[in-house]
Amino acid sequence: MKLVKRLIAAFEERTGLISALKNVALHPVPPDTGWSYVFGSAALLALIIQVVTGTALAMGYVSAAGDAYQALQFITNDAFMGSFLRGLHFFGASAMVLLVGAHMTQVFLMGCYKYPRELNWITGVILLVLVVALGFTGQLLRWDQTAVWAVVVAAQQAGRIPLIGSALARFILGGKTLGAQTLSRFFAFHVFFIPALLFAFVGLHLLLVLHDGISEPPVPGERVDPKTYRERYRKLLEERGVPFWPDAAWRDVVFGFAVVVAIAALALIVGPPRLGAPPNPSLLAKDPAPDWYLLWYYAALALVPNELSSAFIVLAPLLGILIVLLVPPIWNTGERHPRNRPWAVAATIMVWLTVGALWIEGIRAPWSPRFEAKPLPSSVVGASNGPIFRGAALFHDKGCEFCHEISGYGGQRGPDLTTVGDRLTPNEITIRILNGGYNMPSFAGILKPEELDDIVAFLESRTAHPSATSFGSARLTKAH
Numbered sequence: 001m002k003l004v005k006r007l008i009a010a011f012e013e014r015t016g017l018i019s020a021l022k023n024v025a026l027h028p029v030p031p032d033t034g035w036s037y038v039f040g041s042a043a044l045l046a047l048i049i050q051v052v053t054g055t056a057l058a059m060g061y062v063s064a065a066g067d068a069y070q071a072l073q074f075i076t077n078d079a080f081m082g083s084f085l086r087g088l089h090f091f092g093a094s095a096m097v098l099l100v101g102a103h104m105t106q107v108f109l110m111g112c113y114k115y116p117r118e119l120n121w122i123t124g125v126i127l128l129v130l131v132v133a134l135g136f137t138g139q140l141l142r143w144d145q146t147a148v149w150a151v152v153v154a155a156q157q158a159g160r161i162p163l164i165g166s167a168l169a170r171f172i173l174g175g176k177t178l179g180a181q182t183l184s185r186f187f188a189f190h191v192f193f194i195p196a197l198l199f200a201f202v203g204l205h206l207l208l209v210l211h212d213g214i215s216e217p218p219v220p221g222e223r224v225d226p227k228t229y230r231e232r233y234r235k236l237l238e239e240r241g242v243p244f245w246p247d248a249a250w251r252d253v254v255f256g257f258a259v260v261v262a263i264a265a266l267a268l269i270v271g272p273p274r275l276g277a278p279p280n281p282s283l284l285a286k287d288p289a290p291d292w293y294l295l296w297y298y299a300a301l302a303l304v305p306n307e308l309s310s311a312f313i314v315l316a317p318l319l320g321i322l323i324v325l326l327v328p329p330i331w332n333t334g335e336r337h338p339r340n341r342p343w344a345v346a347a348t349i350m351v352w353l354t355v356g357a358l359w360i361e362g363i364r365a366p367w368s369p370r371f372e373a374k375p376l377p378s379s380v381v382g383a384s385n386g387p388i389f390r391g392a393a394l395f396h397d398k399g400c401e402f403c404h405e406i407s408g409y410g411g412q413r414g415p416d417l418t419t420v421g422d423r424l425t426p427n428e429i430t431i432r433i434l435n436g437g438y439n440m441p442s443f444a445g446i447l448k449p450e451e452l453d454d455i456v457a458f459l460e461s462r463t464a465h466p467s468a469t470s471f472g473s474a475r476l477t478k479a480h
């Protein structure tokens, strides 16, 4: 016992770490900070969950294009608690995005970003960007159809930026086309580069929190004036300050615990995102379906007119980030209480309503391919062998069904093909498939001739009258 005490004392004498930690834990903070102050620490907790689960996942992961999909299947289906781990990592990421959003909203509404905490806001915005970048790069590591697609589109969009576009696209893909090197690159970004930046900025962010102190709850009518603020804050702490631990931090602990329980429960009950089909460059579709926290942005992309969209893709996020970065530091004095800042409240509500509306639109997403479309049931196909049968299978396997609905199955990006046999001749169908069209990729060179024939036979059998179907099938079977 004595030895332990002496060791601790020796450690403390050489590092000063113990007293430093004690000082942090016990430093005085303003009284009555309340429950709205818990989001920042919870976001930090979610980050810690991400680091732990991410490290564990990395041990089973293979960042090689040929093996990544199998590795994920293995982690999900066979590895010890692998599915739970993936669930934790996915919902941890979701929690982080939500908590960072809640934290920013609270800080903005209560004017906590005002003097002297402008730099906290700026480092916070950088952290938000890094968190979203982590989500985006992480999604590709699933290396399934959807994930790969999201990156192809991102690279295409980046390629449209004037001057630096093609260099940027090449940087994202790690070459001219998507391939093995893309996955390695995203892996390196996801586990080394972005986390390193994130840790640095989290450190800076926390350092600033300690340096300037937690903002006191706003009081209507009390204005922030850089000349008097520090003095007033010092007085407040001296007269009414409470130790951070436990008087203020107990709420962080309770809320953090609830967040962890919620993440674990979702990981157990809902589980990780299902893996889609393995990536297949011959399965072309035009829009990605990103994870939910980016869905609203892709919805915005899909809704702006085509001519505008390249400008929009590049300029809108840049402008958005710039506004978020600059507006608060510019209005860094004056009233803090939301009751006396109607514009700040209105702007916050507007932003959230817009994101919410786009998000709902993104979920409905009639314009985005439905990657999870199941093969058509035999009751719809109406044949159990022959070209119609094979064509129906190809219709699913080649990704047509992502965009086209038949008898209520499939996506709605392209026209419904339930009765396409009445509308188009085999020749017209063939031309459309080979050439593609507005928002339909060209399949020339992707389908083998006999595959094309089967698909056309299948589509030609899609008519309003079932009898015609069997007639068509008989005729086509004979023709082959």
Ligand code: HEC
Pocket (backbone or CB within 6 Å): 284, 285, 286, 287, 369, 395, 398, 399, 400, 401, 402, 403, 404, 413, 414, 415, 420, 423, 429, 432, 433, 436, 437, 438, 439, 440, 441, 443, 455, 459
């Ligand atoms: C990325 C989504 C997408 C995929 C994948 C896709 N299509 Fe299309 N398809 C469309 C769109 C959009 C149109 C409408 C094109 C136009 O108006 O020029 C269309 C049009 C068509 C038409 C003409 C329909 C009509 O009523 O005029 C046919 C036939 C067709 N597609 C068949 C296929 C087949 C077969 C496949 C698979 C080999 C396929 N499509 C894959 C989006 C897609």
